[in-house]
Amino acid sequence: MSTGQTRPGPYPVDDDLVRRLVAGQFPQWAGETVERFPSGGTVNAVYRLGDGMAVRLPLTAGGAADVTAEQEWLPRLAPRLPTAVPEVLGTGKPAEGYPWPWSVHRWLPGENPQEGAPGDxxxxxxxxxxxxxxxxxxxxxxxxxxxxxxxxxxxxxxxxxxxxxxxxxxxxxxxxxxxxxxxxxxxxxxxxxxxxxxxxxxxxxxxxxxxxxxxxxxxxxxxxxxxxxxxxxxxxxxxxxxxxxxxxxxxxxxxxxxxxxxxxxxxxxxxxxxxxxxxxxxxxxxxxxxxxxxxxxxx
Structure with a gap:
């Protein structure tokens, strides 16, 4: 992100594309429901896949390198951390016209903290x-x-x-x-x-x-x-x-x-x-x- 500059728009991702990608590369999950997860993020689209998984797809070329880095490093970082982090269940490849690597993660429960929310x-x-x-x-x-x-x-x-x-x-x-x-x-x-x-x-x-x-x-x-x-x-x-x-x-x-x-x-x-x-x-x-x-x- 750089102030005063414009970037290419996000790659068009929709439910049907996600279903095709999953069915083509992970047929064991082809029957799971697919639903876009609302997010204020700007780099990746996140979809619920069934009840226990998430599909994470970069929306820009810059986000593609992030996905590859996560696939490499998260399995090595996770056992060294006191808090849960995304677990990569599947590493997707470009297909169906979608140009970048993508991931299937285990779904992590919880909510984003909100300003003014009660709590310790x-x-x-x-x-x-x-x-x-x-x-x-x-x-x-x-x-x-x-x-x-x-x-x-x-x-x-x-x-x-x-x-x-x-x-x-x-x-x-x-x-x-x-x-x-x-x-x-x-x-x-x-x-x-x-x-x-x-x-x-x-x-x-x-x-x-x-x-x-x-x-x-x-x-x-x-x-x-x-x-x-x-x-x-x-x-x-x-x-x-x-x-x-x-x-x-x-x-x-x-x-x-x-x-x-x-x-x-x-x-x-x-x-x-x-x-x-x-x-x-x-x-x-x-x-x-x-x-x-x-x-x-x-x-």
Whole structure:
């Protein structure tokens, strides 16, 4: 995603295509029901396949590499993590005019966490910290570089362009001067040059599943790889209220410099997303607004 640019539209995927793909490559599941699962995501289409499976198909060429990476790495990561992650049951190939690899996963129960939903946010913060800590402890060789996992400065041009774009959209009410100050503070924060660690790198609410306020699963590992540990601090501002945010930080033992980089990275993602999605994806735009409020209101 890059502000001010357009991308090719998503590949047209429908129920009939999914049925043909499944029947042609996994005949044992040909009789299962197929139903599109509503999602605010923009990279993949997800379909329920019967009661216990999901079909995940990239909508863009860029998403195809993510599927291949998940097929390779998820089986190796899963036994090392305290939280359920997608289990690949089938690796689909291009067919029926559909041009990219795709996957069949076991269905994971739970719901995406919602802003203001009742629940024990402290326990959720501890669950999230446990997942992030487990990711960081992984030492599998040959890891890919995480998307967004490089130096904070690599995001500078996009972030500043998004701030200037938002200056021209006053109805959004974004404090662009305050956003610039937080971003420049992140650029000044030392660190980020140490040994890279394993990251999910996209811990947005839409990629988390909860039940009764507890984290039950983490999904969509398309951005995973190694990089700056600040990249997995997104939930602090994407999801957690202030008190639980501190629990998350303390449980991970995050130092001041890493926290500043994490805050800046989270701000950058929201700044870029808001003008890009404000007219096309209400869920993504709504989350971006909430993140901007959380970051700019933090002491």
């Amino acid at each position: 946010h402290v326990q959720l913060a501890e669950d999230l910290a446990g997942f992030v800590a487990a990711m960081r402890s992984i030492t599998l060789p040959g890891a890919p570089r995480a998307h967004r996992g490089g130096p904070v400065a690599s995001l500078d041009a996009q972030t500043r362009a998004a701030i200037e774009e938002l200056r021209g959209i006053p109805q959004e009410g974004v404090d662009c001067d305050a956003s610039t100050a937080v971003w420049e503070d992140a650029l000044r924060a030392p660190g980020g040059g140490g040994p890279p660690v394993w990251l999910h790198a996209d811990l947005m609410p839409g990629n988390l599943l909860v039940d009764g306020g507890r984290l039950t699963a983490v999904i969509d590992f398309g951005c995973m790889g190694v990089g700056d540990p600040a990249c997995d601090l997104f939930p602090a501002w994407n999801l957690l209220p202030a008190g639980a945010r501190e629990v998350f930080r303390e449980a991970l033992g995050v130092d001041d410099a890493t926290w500043r980089r994490g805050r800046g990275r989270t701000l950058s993602q929201a700044l870029i997303a808001l003008p890009y999605y404000r007219r096309t994806n209400p869920a993504m735009a709504r989350n971006a607004r909430r993140v901007l409020r959380a970051v700019l209101e933090e002491d």
